[in-house]
Amino acid sequence: xxxxxxxxxxxxxxxxxxxxxxxxxxxxxxxxxxxxxxxxxxxxxxxxxxxxxxxxxxxxxxxxxxxxxxxxxxxxxxxxxxxxxxxxxxxxxxxxxxxxxxxxxxxxxxxxxxxxxxxxxxxxxxxxxxxxxxxxxxxxxxxxxxxxxxxxxxxxxxxxxxxxxxxxxxxxxxxxxxxxxxxxxxxxxxxxxxxxxxxxxxxxxxxxxxxxxxxxxxxxxxxxxxxxxxxxxxxxxxxxxxxxxxxxxxxxxxxxxxxxxxxxxxxxxxxxxxxxxxxxxxxxxxxxxxxxxxxxx
Amino acid sequence: xxxxxxxxxxxxxxxxxxxxxxxxxxxxxxxxxxxxxxxxxxxxxxxxxxxxxxxxxxxxxxxxxxxxxxxxxxxxxxxxxxxxxxxxxxxxxxxxxxxxxxxxxxxxxxxxxxxxxxxxxxxxxxxxxxxxxxxxxxxxxxxxxxxxxxxxxxxxxxxxxxxxxxxxxxxxxxxxxxxxxxxxxxxxxxxxxxxxxxxxxxxxxxxxxxxxxxxxxxxxxxxxxxxxxxxxxxxxxxxxxxxxxxxxxxxxxxxxxxxxxxxxxxxxxxxxxxxxxxxxxxxxxxxxxxxxxxxxx
Numbered sequence: 001x002x003x004x005x006x007x008x009x010x011x012x013x014x015x016x017x018x019x020x021x022x023x024x025x026x027x028x029x030x031x032x033x034x035x036x037x038x039x040x041x042x043x044x045x046x047x048x049x050x051x052x053x054x055x056x057x058x059x060x061x062x063x064x065x066x067x068x069x070x071x072x073x074x075x076x077x078x079x080x081x082x083x084x085x086x087x088x089x090x091x092x093x094x095x096x097x098x099x100x101x102x103x104x105x106x107x108x109x110x111x112x113x114x115x116x117x118x119x120x121x122x123x124x125x126x127x128x129x130x131x132x133x134x135x136x137x138x139x140x141x142x143x144x145x146x147x148x149x150x151x152x153x154x155x156x157x158x159x160x161x162x163x164x165x166x167x168x169x170x171x172x173x174x175x176x177x178x179x180x181x182x183x184x185x186x187x188x189x190x191x192x193x194x195x196x197x198x199x200x201x202x203x204x205x206x207x208x209x210x211x212x213x214x215x216x217x218x219x220x221x222x223x224x225x226x227x228x229x230x231x232x233x234x235x236x237x238x239x240x241x242x243x244x245x246x247x248x249x250x251x252x253x254x255x256x257x258x259x260x261x262x263x264x265x266x267x268x269x270x271x272x273x274x275x276x277x278x279x280x281x282x283x284x285x286x287x288x289x290x291x292x293x294x295x296x297x
Numbered sequence: 298x299x300x301x302x303x304x305x306x307x308x309x310x311x312x313x314x315x316x317x318x319x320x321x322x323x324x325x326x327x328x329x330x331x332x333x334x335x336x337x338x339x340x341x342x343x344x345x346x347x348x349x350x351x352x353x354x355x356x357x358x359x360x361x362x363x364x365x366x367x368x369x370x371x372x373x374x375x376x377x378x379x380x381x382x383x384x385x386x387x388x389x390x391x392x393x394x395x396x397x398x399x400x401x402x403x404x405x406x407x408x409x410x411x412x413x414x415x416x417x418x419x420x421x422x423x424x425x426x427x428x429x430x431x432x433x434x435x436x437x438x439x440x441x442x443x444x445x446x447x448x449x450x451x452x453x454x455x456x457x458x459x460x461x462x463x464x465x466x467x468x469x470x471x472x473x474x475x476x477x478x479x480x481x482x483x484x485x486x487x488x489x490x491x492x493x494x495x496x497x498x499x500x501x502x503x504x505x506x507x508x509x510x511x512x513x514x515x516x517x518x519x520x521x522x523x524x525x526x527x528x529x530x531x532x533x534x535x536x537x538x539x540x541x542x543x544x545x546x547x548x549x550x551x552x553x554x555x556x557x558x559x560x561x562x563x564x565x566x567x568x569x570x571x572x573x574x575x576x577x578x579x580x581x582x583x584x585x586x587x588x589x590x591x592x593x594x
Binding site for chain 2: 123143145182183185186187189190192193195196197198199200201202203204207208209210211212213218220221222223224225226227229230232233234236237240243244246247248249250251253254255257258261262264266269270272273274275276277279280281283
């Protein structure tokens with residue numbers, strides 16, 4: 001069978017970029033793979049691992065003769081990368097955690113929204129980092145959300161869908177705005193709450209004991225707070241308004257719960273907790289039946 | 298070797314009471330075990346499982362000839378149980394998640410703080426419930442916090458310590474007030490935050506998607522929210538002031554984080570997140586080296 005793509009350019013060869021390269025190589029999805037990274041060691045490691053064929057010394061040279069460009073740099077670095085791409089008929093996608101800002105930046109850089117740009121976000125990850133942790137199966141049984149614009153070229157959308165499906169993932173399409181709302185709720189807010197909890201408790205006088213006697217609740221929170229501080233600071237800024245909206249709703253609900261505790265209103269508390277438990281039990285059974293569990297952001 | 302205790306009365310034969318009975322039986326810590334429970338099926342099941350010798354039809358009859366009384370009823374039921382105990386020289390302990398209120402109730406019921414009362418709280422649990430889930434090893438490698446009063450009889454304290462150590466747990470002594478502060482932070486607040494998050498998100502219009510695209514963050518929160526609503530409502534009321542104190546500190550810190558997001562102050566965010574990550578990494582390495590991980594409360 002012919003490879004789906006002739007030449008694929010991966011910009012940013014970390015865990016995600018490296019895992020895409022490793023998976024495409026393993027599945028024979030590309031005739032050749034070229035990568036660029038700001039860190040030359042990542043590139044030489046990628047070549048030593050055999051997951052890429054060529055390295056490029058500039059984003060322009062990596063992307064000029066590619067038929068598929070995959071941007072795997074941090075959210076904050078996307079715009080500067082876009083500015084170095086001479087876009088003609090390449091299909092282009094990305095893996096960033098925030099989508100509206102990326103579309104806006106693409107419009108600013110190119111002066112229009114490129115028809116063959118199909119933004120994406122794999123809902124997968126790992127606690128590991130860097131190209132040395134590259135895993136060809138990282139995306140297997142995970143979901144990838146694609147947010148093509150209204151003017152998107154259908155063959156480009158199909159190409160990006162077949163890339164992810166070739167790596168074993170399930171693709172879903174939605175608007176960039178809806179993606180950002182959903183992710184603000186399921187991922188960004190929980191990370192903000194967890195960081196704040198760990199920082200609040202560890203700055204108190206009992207901090208060693210707090211961690212020693214940590215029960216189920218706090219342990220789960222503290223695991224989340226081990227995530228990369230710079231990445232999350234960037235994500236929160238890039239998805240500012242959806243995050244603030246859901247944070248404000250959450251703080252409002254928390255104030256109601258505070259009143260219930262303060263007035264010892266057990267019935268009201270039981271109603272909220274029962275509703276939460278029922279929703280969790282209901283949705284988690286639906287989710288388990290539809291697909292294996294996702295792991296990270 | 299002679300059993301440590303002659304006759305042990307277990308009041309409340311659910312998961313915790315049943316696991317204590319099963320463990321004492323397995324380790325030969327008691328010559329005989331008698332149990333009382335409001336639910337007769339729990340008692341007959343306990344006898345069928347062979348983890349207790351006798352059942353009692355009243356708290357008074359179960360406890361009158363015991364040398365050790367272990368109270369394993371919900372926090373809210375403790376006072377009514379204490380009122381039915383004719384206390385002479387029995388050692389008495391409990392397993393409740395809140396300690397100051399229990400000491401206060403004991404003083405109210407007996408008119409003084411009994412010297413041979415040694416309150417306890419095993420930091421262990423399970424997502425399972427009831428005597429049928431009884432596990433003789435539930436407490437192995439877990440911590441048990443004891444909060445004896447200043448007037449406590451030293452031989453009673455030693456007796457309760459040897460009970461838990463006999464079940465494979467590590468005992469630590471601290472004041473009831475300190476216990477309640479630490480648990481408000483490590484267990485009660487995280488549960489309150491998780492319930493509120495799941496309820497906030499599941500009541501929005503995107504709830505199915507929120508659960509479908511749930512990334513690492515939200516999944517960990519939602520697991521916590523599957524806990525028993527009545528039990529947590531009771532715990533929050535019983536430990537009201539320490540919980541409100543730490544909740545208020547948390548909400549204050551959350552407001553600061555909101556300002557950082559709103560003003561796109563990435564440096565300030567990175568500072569908080571890096572501090573949280575460092576604390577988590579530091580304390581979790583200390584904790585792992587000192588003892589196996591606890592699971593739940």
